[in-house]
Amino acid sequence: GSSPAFVQALEAGRRGAPTDLTVLIEGESGTGKELLAQAIHRASARKGGPLVAVNCAAIPEGLLESELFGHERGAFTGAVRTRVGRFELARGGTLFLDEIGDMPLGMQAKILRAIEERRIERIGGNRPIDVDVRIIAATNQTLGRLVEEGRFRADLFYRLHGIQLRLPPLRERLDDLPELINTFLDRARRKLSRTTATLSDEALQCLWVHKWPGNVRELKHVLEGAVLLSDGIIRPEHLPPAVQTAGVTKLSTASASASAIASGRSLDETLDDVERQMILAALGRTGGVQVRAARLLGITEQSLWYRIKKHGIQARVMDSAPTASSVGK
Ligand SMILES: Nc1ncnc2c1ncn2[C@@H]1O[C@H](COP(=O)(O)OP(=O)(O)OP(=O)(O)O)[C@@H](O)[C@H]1O
Ligand SMILES: [Mg+2]
Structure with a gap:
């Protein structure tokens, strides 16, 4: 699509692309947040790297940590083999955290730490792993309001705020x-x-x-x-x-x-x-x-x-x- 609102958002994303700034995309359902995330990735210096998406709302809370950070074999019952998390899979590329407003508070703290330190630890792992990823987050809620309601961590909110893009509703x-x-x-x-x-x-x-x-x-x-x-x-x-x-x-x-x-x-x-x-x-x-x-x-x-x-x-x-x-x- 090349509609003006979309192109403007894309331009803003493109300007910030080489800086590796974190991008936060807000917009109602169906406004094109995922499409914009893909476009930003393709316009960035990381376009040769992977774009890995995680839908935070679709993954049960108990599985989210392992999904994001991975786990070592035997880390918990059922962890029969080592699993590489999405943060690691996105190395050298972009990690798209979709519906971040639905992320449980506990996970928010872990994600903040991963972003700040640029390293993660697999569950049951005993050594930190460096991960170089650019974060694009999206939500169909107003994160600022979730912060006021105590449902979203203010520190993560500010950390995500590098470039904030709002996709307006079609109406x-x-x-x-x-x-x-x-x-x-x-x-x-x-x-x-x-x-x-x-x-x-x-x-x-x-x-x-x-x-x-x-x-x-x-x-x-x-x-x-x-x-x-x-x-x-x-x-x-x-x-x-x-x-x-x-x-x-x-x-x-x-x-x-x-x-x-x-x-x-x-x-x-x-x-x-x-x-x-x-x-x-x-x-x-x-x-x-x-x-x-x-x-x-x-x-x-x-x-x-x-x-x-x-x-x-x-x-x-x-x-x-x-x-x-x-x-x-
Ligand atoms: N500007 C556009 N030009 C062409 N197609 C578009 C445009 N914006 C959105 N679409 C299409 O609309 C559909 C919804 O877009 P997308 O999945 O990116 O929305 P979303 O904001 O992520 O929605 P949700 O919050 O429900 O996940 C997709 O099929 C996408 O290709
Ligand atoms: Mg989407």
Whole structure:
């Protein structure tokens, strides 16, 4: 991918690559943290070395230490042979600690020591082993908050902080949407050997309005599914129900008003929501071109601009460079 937010994060990672600084990547699920870690490794001086990933959330606490540091034969019941840990396997390369926010506190202390001293000890081993690794850590939680809650060690947090990259959720970087859509449509088209795969205006509108809780991964799967179901032109009915309904707000129906009342939200909140959705829908329909979106909505461009700010919508500004994305803010 080469979307602006992603490229900016990559640039920041690239600048820090030769320094071997530790990188911390924060971002919701599916925003591309692993992809970014791989890109940083490939852009670094260590690209000839291994990239070893550990998903800290997926490994049971009891096994994590042996997984990371290895063990000697006979170190504990069941340790029938020597095992080399991921720290050692990553020697000369990069160790990617994924979901580090889920790391148990005890392990955090051991990891901190390994990073600071640049050496580890296998469980049951009696000699320290030098390991030269660069650490990239990722989390879909806000580590700063975990520190405040006492669930993450402050010293490790600061140690990881060499370069901090934040991958914004897709709903905050709608600028990237057109390019991501093109990339994924094209990939899906080739994968499924279709000659064409295009989006109808209505389907495009749905994609703009949807909030994408699963971020880029969700977009990718939605488009793959849609290409599979359609015969060249993707219409709303080829999209999952959750994505479809987001696009089509049945403003005028009595049932919509009734359910708005039933939801207990105030009139202002509901109107705000409707306003946001209509703006997104108009931007979707015009490919993000604000002058045309304003005309569609029957408001001035200035008024549209004001509302876009109010709703925190990241939209392309007509006749100027794309707006800065929020990476690294
Ligand atoms: N900018 C991009 N261009 C192309 N594909 C992307 C981009 N960002 C993410 N993807 C794709 O989206 C999917 C999810 O990305 P990735 O696994 O890196 O996310 P993640 O942040 O690690 O998610 P999780 O927190 O769930 O592990 C992958 O298939 C990846 O290839
Ligand atoms: Mg991941």
